[in-house]
Amino acid sequence: MRVGLIARDPGHPVLAAAAGALARRGCRVEHVGPDGGVGAGALADVYLLKARTPQALALARELERRGAVVVNSAAATGRCQDRVRMAELARGAGLPFAPTLAAGVLARLACPAHPFVVKSRHSRRHDLVALVDGPDRLRELVGRWPAEEVVTQPYVRGNGWDQKLWVVDGQLFAARRRSELAPEGEELVASEEWEPSAGQAALALRVGEVFGLQVYGVDLLDGAAEPVIVDVNAFPGIRGRPGAPEAVAGLALRVAGERAAGSR
Numbered sequence: 001m002r003v004g005l006i007a008r009d010p011g012h013p014v015l016a017a018a019a020g021a022l023a024r025r026g027c028r029v030e031h032v033g034p035d036g037g038v039g040a041g042a043l044a045d046v047y048l049l050k051a052r053t054p055q056a057l058a059l060a061r062e063l064e065r066r067g068a069v070v071v072n073s074a075a076a077t078g079r080c081q082d083r084v085r086m087a088e089l090a091r092g093a094g095l096p097f098a099p100t101l102a103a104g105v106l107a108r109l110a111c112p113a114h115p116f117v118v119k120s121r122h123s124r125r126h127d128l129v130a131l132v133d134g135p136d137r138l139r140e141l142v143g144r145w146p147a148e149e150v151v152t153q154p155y156v157r158g159n160g161w162d163q164k165l166w167v168v169d170g171q172l173f174a175a176r177r178r179s180e181l182a183p184e185g186e187e188l189v190a191s192e193e194w195e196p197s198a199g200q201a202a203l204a205l206r207v208g209e210v211f212g213l214q215v216y217g218v219d220l221l222d223g224a225a226e227p228v229i230v231d232v233n234a235f236p237g238i239r240g241r242p243g244a245p246e247a248v249a250g251l252a253l254r255v256a257g258e259r260a261a262g263s264r
Contacts, residue, residue, distance in 0.1 A: 001027045003252050004044035006034055006059060006070075008051050014238050015050060017245030022252060034059060043068045045256035048215075048248070049077055050235050052124065057081075069259050071251065076212040077234040081123050083151045086232055093210040095203070097229045098153045098221075107146040111138060115155040117181065120148055123233065131155060131181040155181075156221040156228055163220040163227075165196055165204040166238045167213075168247035169254065172201050173238060200227055207232055214251060 003022055007015055010031040019029040032038060032047065034056035047070045049060050060074035080086055087100035102121065103109050106128075109118070114134050118141065120127035128145050132138050161176040176194040196204070204218045207229070217236035220227045238244040 001025075001253070001256055002042075002044040003027050003029045003256070004032045004038075004047040005029060006032045006047055006049045006051050006056055008034055008053075012050065012237065014245050014248065015048075018048075018248040018252070021246050021249035025249070025253065027253075032059070038063060045069070045259060046071060046252050048235070048252060049074070052077055052081060052234060069255055071255055072213050072215055072234050076214075079211050080213075080216070080232050080234040083119060083121055083123060083231075086123075087151075090207070090210060090229060090232070093206075095206065095210060095229055096223065096226050098156065100151050100153050103150050103152045105146070106148045106150045107142050109138070109142075109150065109152075111135075112152060117153040117155050117230075118150050119153065119231075121151050122149065123231070129181070153230065156223055156230070161192075163194065163196070163200070163222075165200065165218045165220065166216070166236060166241065166244065167204055167208055167218070168215050168238070168244060169251040170205065170208075171243075171247045172196070172204060173241040173244055173247075175241065203227060203229070214255075215248065 005015055022029050030044060034051035034053055037059065043066060047063055047068055049056065049070050049072055057074050057078055060070045064070055064074055079089060083100055084102045087097050090097035114132060116132055118132050119129050128148055128150065130141055160179055162179045164175050164177050166173040174194055174196045176192050200220060207218050208216060211232060213234055215235045217233040218229060219231040221230055
């Protein structure tokens with residue numbers, strides 16, 4: 001069995017560990033650079049789409065056109081890249097997603113009442129996620145990100161922690177991590193163990209159904225009446241979660257096996 005990893009860094013801890021687990025099962029694992037292409041030879045049995053750049057999505061779509069199975073699919077991955085469309089899809093399905101408004105270019109932002117959260121409209125590595133608590137903070141961000149296309153969300157006051165849930169083929173992993181919006185200088189460890197409630201777990205699984213995702217992350221905050229989803233990420237890092245690499249490997253084996261059975 002051949003498994004292709006569409007990733008910028010095949011040495012990412014979760015990918016490397018998943019590749020090791022697959023190799024121990026006799027699989028051949030191949031790195032596929034997201035900026036390149038795949039030759040005219042035989043396709044892999046399944047491709048894992050870790051990269052989310054426009055080039056990676058274009059490559060995934062081409063592979064799918066040629067009959068390959070890609071996890072997550074190009075379409076499902078694309079649903080998580082535009083935060084406005086992400087929020088529209090989630091709220092349209094009845095999910096408690098934070099109201100997310102397109103705000104244009106940051107330098108021309110019509111400033112809502114403080115405090116509020118500003119994020120890059122298009123999700124990517126090292127994008128903009130910041131709390132704006134006054135005009136000085138907004139001016140600082142404009143100086144660094146003047147041409148960034150952004151969205152705004154209401155600020156949900158928390159306790160300095162983000163609730164992170166990751167799902168791999170229906171298997172749930174969770175942790176609390178220091179919020180990007182926590183006041184600077186707070187003495188908090190980077191992450192801590194956290195057990196989601198049954199309702200939070202069910203909500204995370206519902207996200208996968210709505211977005212068509214098999215490997216994904218959900219960021220939750222505690223709202224006044226119910227948990228609030230503030231972001232969904234296709235194929236996140238899932239660092240430090242025991243069992244996650246094995247779950248990724250198991251997903252690849254299951255999908256490839258189903259494809260092989262269907263072609264007989």
